[in-house]
Amino acid sequence: MDFVLSKLSGFGSAFTALVVDPLTYVYLVTSVFLGITFGALPGLTATLAVTILTGFFGNKIPLDYSMIALLGAYVGAIYGGSYPSILLNIPGTAASAATAMDGHPLAKAGRGGEALGLTTTASFIGTLIGTVALLIFVWVLLLISKNIASPEKALLALFGILLSGTLMSEDLVIKGWIAGLIGLAMAMVGMDPLLSEPRYTFGWSYMLSGFQFVPVLMGAFAVPQIIEGMRHVQVGKMVALQGRILPNLSAVRRHMPTITRSGVIGTGVGALPGVGEDVAGWVSYGVGKTVSKDGKNFGKGSLEGLLSSETANNACIGGALIPLLVLGIPGSPPAAALMGAFKINNVIPGPTIDPAIILRVVAIMVLASFTMWILGLLTARVFIKILRIPQTVFLPVVMVLTAIGSFSVGGGINDLYLMLGVGFVAYFMNLMKYPIAPLVIGVILGGLFDETFRRALFLSDGSLGVFVSRPGAAVLLALNVALIAAQIPMIRRPFQRRDRKEA
Amino acid sequence: MPAAHRDPVAGDTSVTTNDQLLQSEAADREAKLILRARDFWGALVLLALSVFFLWGTSYIPLWGENRAGVRGGDWYNSAALVPLGIFVAMLVLSLVLLRISVREGGAERALSAVGIGWNRAEALRFSTLAVILFFYIAGLVPRVDFILCSGLLITALIYGYHGGQAARMLLAAATVGVAGLYAMALNLPRAQWAQHDDDWLALAFWIALTAWGLWRERGSRLARIIPVIAVLAPTLLVCAMAFGFRQNVPNRGGLIFKQIEYHYYVTLKPIWSGK
Numbered sequence: 146m147d148f149v150l151s152k153l154s155g156f157g158s159a160f161t162a163l164v165v166d167p168l169t170y171v172y173l174v175t176s177v178f179l180g181i182t183f184g185a186l187p188g189l190t191a192t193l194a195v196t197i198l199t200g201f202f203g204n205k206i207p208l209d210y211s212m213i214a215l216l217g218a219y220v221g222a223i224y225g226g227s228y229p230s231i232l233l234n235i236p237g238t239a240a241s242a243a244t245a246m247d248g249h250p251l252a253k254a255g256r257g258g259e260a261l262g263l264t265t266t267a268s269f270i271g272t273l274i275g276t277v278a279l280l281i282f283v284w285v286l287l288l289i290s291k292n293i294a295s296p297e298k299a300l301l302a303l304f305g306i307l308l309s310g311t312l313m314s315e316d317l318v319i320k321g322w323i324a325g326l327i328g329l330a331m332a333m334v335g336m337d338p339l340l341s342e343p344r345y346t347f348g349w350s351y352m353l354s355g356f357q358f359v360p361v362l363m364g365a366f367a368v369p370q371i372i373e374g375m376r377h378v379q380v381g382k383m384v385a386l387q388g389r390i391l392p393n394l395s396a397v398r399r400h401m402p403t404i405t406r407s408g409v410i411g412t413g414v415g416a417l418p419g420v421g422e423d424v425a426g427w428v429s430y431g432v433g434k435t436v437s438k439d440g441k442n443f444g445k446g447s448l449e450g451l452l453s454s455e456t457a458n459n460a461c462i463g464g465a466l467i468p469l470l471v472l473g474i475p476g477s478p479p480a481a482a483l484m485g486a487f488k489i490n491n492v493i494p495g496p497t498i499d500p501a502i503i504l505r506v507v508a509i510m511v512l513a514s515f516t517m518w519i520l521g522l523l524t525a526r527v528f529i530k531i532l533r534i535p536q537t538v539f540l541p542v543v544m545v546l547t548a549i550g551s552f553s554v555g556g557g558i559n560d561l562y563l564m565l566g567v568g569f570v571a572y573f574m575n576l577m578k579y580p581i582a583p584l585v586i587g588v589i590l591g592g593l594f595d596e597t598f599r600r601a602l603f604l605s606d607g608s609l610g611v612f613v614s615r616p617g618a619a620v621l622l623a624l625n626v627a628l629i630a631a632q633i634p635m636i637r638r639p640f641q642r643r644d645r646k647e648a
Numbered sequence: 649m650p651a652a653h654r655d656p657v658a659g660d661t662s663v664t665t666n667d668q669l670l671q672s673e674a675a676d677r678e679a680k681l682i683l684r685a686r687d688f689w690g691a692l693v694l695l696a697l698s699v700f701f702l703w704g705t706s707y708i709p710l711w712g713e714n715r716a717g718v719r720g721g722d723w724y725n726s727a728a729l730v731p732l733g734i735f736v737a738m739l740v741l742s743l744v745l746l747r748i749s750v751r752e753g754g755a756e757r758a759l760s761a762v763g764i765g766w767n768r769a770e771a772l773r774f775s776t777l778a779v780i781l782f783f784y785i786a787g788l789v790p791r792v793d794f795i796l797c798s799g800l801l802i803t804a805l806i807y808g809y810h811g812g813q814a815a816r817m818l819l820a821a822a823t824v825g826v827a828g829l830y831a832m833a834l835n836l837p838r839a840q841w842a843q844h845d846d847d848w849l850a851l852a853f854w855i856a857l858t859a860w861g862l863w864r865e866r867g868s869r870l871a872r873i874i875p876v877i878a879v880l881a882p883t884l885l886v887c888a889m890a891f892g893f894r895q896n897v898p899n900r901g902g903l904i905f906k907q908i909e910y911h912y913y914v915t916l917k918p919i920w921s922g923k
Contacts, residue, residue: 205893205895317745319741319744319745319748320745322737322741323694323741323742323745326737326738327738329730329734330701330731330734330735330738333731339725339727340725340727342709342727344727344731345701345704345731368781372774372777372778372781375809376773376809377809377810377812535810537805537806537809537810538806538870538873541801541806542802542877542881544781544801545802545881545882545885546885548784548785548898549794549885549886549889549897549898552789552897553893553895553896553897557896558789558790558898561785561789561790561898562785564785565782565785568781569778572774576686577683577686577687578683594730598729598730599724599726599729600725602724602729603724603725606724607724
């Protein structure tokens with residue numbers, strides 16, 4: 146009980162400290178506004194919003210303000226994706242793809258205002274559900290993670306990369322794994338963490354310190370987006386917004402079971418390492434379709450369908466922060482960008498993180514969700530105007546933002562070369578349907594995997610038994626093996642045959 | 649950004665005729681074949697890279713060799729251990745990918761342009777963009793004033809790609825390409841990055857492209873907006889970064905930024921600091 150009270154009082158102090166600081170509001174309103182704008186513009190994503198702001202705010206302002214800016218943009222961008230989904234039938238972000246299924250038919254039926262109002266409120270409640278889960282589970286996991294040693298850390302990092310590769314692949318699962326391996330290989334460049342042996346530097350001194358996170362993030366997420374988006378696209382016909390945006394309280398109350406269910410699903414999916422808001426939205430939509438009484442109307446303009454995906458993708462944010470803060474494994478691609486921001490501020494997320502930082506993150510999330518709600522309800526018409534800007538006009542400005550953000554992080558002009566190189570590679574990977582998120586997660590977790598894997602072997606004098614003799618490590622090893630085995634045709638076939646028989 | 653994905657769980661709610669369904673299935677099959685043909689090449693590239701880096705890994709001591717009289721670590725904490733695992737895994741996965749692509753008909757189509765889904769218009773769009781981005785990052789940003797080169801980039805990208813016309817894309821690529829090539833050819837070493845001849849050339853190209861755009865697109869609102877965005881966006885960004893966040897910015901000694909910085913510290917700052 147004392148533990149709970151101490152954490153609640155810690156959260157209260159962190160919240161009060163933020164609320165009484167006027168600068169908090171400047172960063173909050175600006176970042177949430179920018180986030181919604183990024184989310185609303187088709188062609189810009191939540192990951193891009195957080196990545197670009199990492200380049201801009203990452204290590205240039207105190208960490209507290211930097212976190213406000215990045216979390217505010219994250220929350221805003223995931224919500225902002227709902228605008229084009231509802232009004233244009235084009236998802237602003239991958240996370241809001243499921244939103245378009247019901248949002249656009251609702252707008253066409255003259256219920257656009259109602260859909261936007263409820264979406265805003267559901268996103269707000271979803272973010273709060275994720276944040277409450279973050280506040281509760283982060284401590285539970287932190288207590289457990291104190292017993293985590295090198296073997297578990299190495300296997301957990303591998304699990305994060307494998308899971309992300311498995312779930313984020315649009316085409317073949319091995320493409321996700323290959324992307325993860327490319328990320329891991331990139332993390333091997335530079336001095337190795339135990340013996341300071343230079344690896345793959347090709348005599349270039351810049352490479353000795355390894356690939357920097359921010360240029361890699363910018364290259365992986367921004368450059369392909371810019372190349373892909375610089376094409377002539379006729380802006381779709383926007384449905385005129387009808388009806389009032391402010392939601393009816395009784396309607397919100399009526400849909401509370403759907404919102405709560407979706408919030409819990411979104412948080413759970415977010416907590417899986419490397420799985421993002423888009424998966425959360427679709428999973429929640431699929432579950433909603435199965436369990437809801439209104440399931441047969443999903444896809445035809447069902448409010449329940451709309452709220453299922455929109456609540457889940459925002460709830461995913463809090464969930465994605467749990468593995469990030471407790472284990473140092475990002476729960477989603479934007480969380481990977483956040484991890485980059487932590488690292489360039491010399492904060493290492495994981496079991497040794499300062500608990501005060503976690504409490505501040507929770508307090509910021511609460512404030513950011515309120516700001517998003519208020520901005521969403523009061524300034525929706527501003528964002529609708531922003532939707533009309535063609536991507537060929539704003540993407541060149543994004544390119545300039547990316548260049549200056551990447552340059553100023555520290556590595557200078559070499560970081561720009563790295564960004565461009567990674568960008569071209571990521572573009573071709575996109576073209577061949579390789580997911581990019583596992584690559585970035587591989588780059589981020591590669592150092593951790595290398596160090597902890599070798600440390601575990603070092604402590605056991607080279608015995609591989611260290612990965613099965615500890616219960617935690619044995620469970621994680623089993624999970625890794627199961628994840629790989631599940632993709633081997635020889636092992637899958639009997640299960641598929643059994644499923645077919647049952648069907 | 650594609651239109652909303654169809655939810656496979658929800659099913660298609662629109663009335664679809666059998667013909668449409670068959671056409672869509674054929675298109676999906678064709679797209680998959682194209683993807684497998686590309687996977688064939690992708691797998692070969694990955695195979696080559698895996699072998700190259702395995703060879704590179706062989707230079708990192710694995711069995712605890714002596715180095716300058718000091719015995720290195722054992723095999724299990726060698727710096728080569730994890731990279732070896734990574735590249736072996738990549739080699740195996742690329743072989744699996746190669747097998748899948750061959751089995752699903754990718755290899756048969758891999759040698760024909762149609763087979764890999766070659767699209768001339770798309771290839772032109774990508775290659776002109778690649779030229780622009782390469783010369784902007786590698787040629788202009790290090791050597792030319794950031795406001796000038798970014799203004800040129802914004803003008804070239806919006807003018808070149810907004811309407812989707814091939815001639816404009818080529819003009820945009822040529823403008824940035826020539827300016828970048830000039831900067832790289834004449835001021836390649838770092839010692840010459842402060843020279844201003846390439847700044848003047850970039851400025852001339854920027855003005856010329858803006859004037860050309862305004863003349864060709866008389867009466868167009870976008871043509872009038874391009875110069876405003878091209879001037880304001882990089883100027884505000886570079887000033888915010890340099891004076892707001894006090895960070896390093898590319899090419900501080902550039903033609904325009906040098907003047908801004910001088911007047912910020914010598915003319916403006918004393919006014920509000922009361923000196």
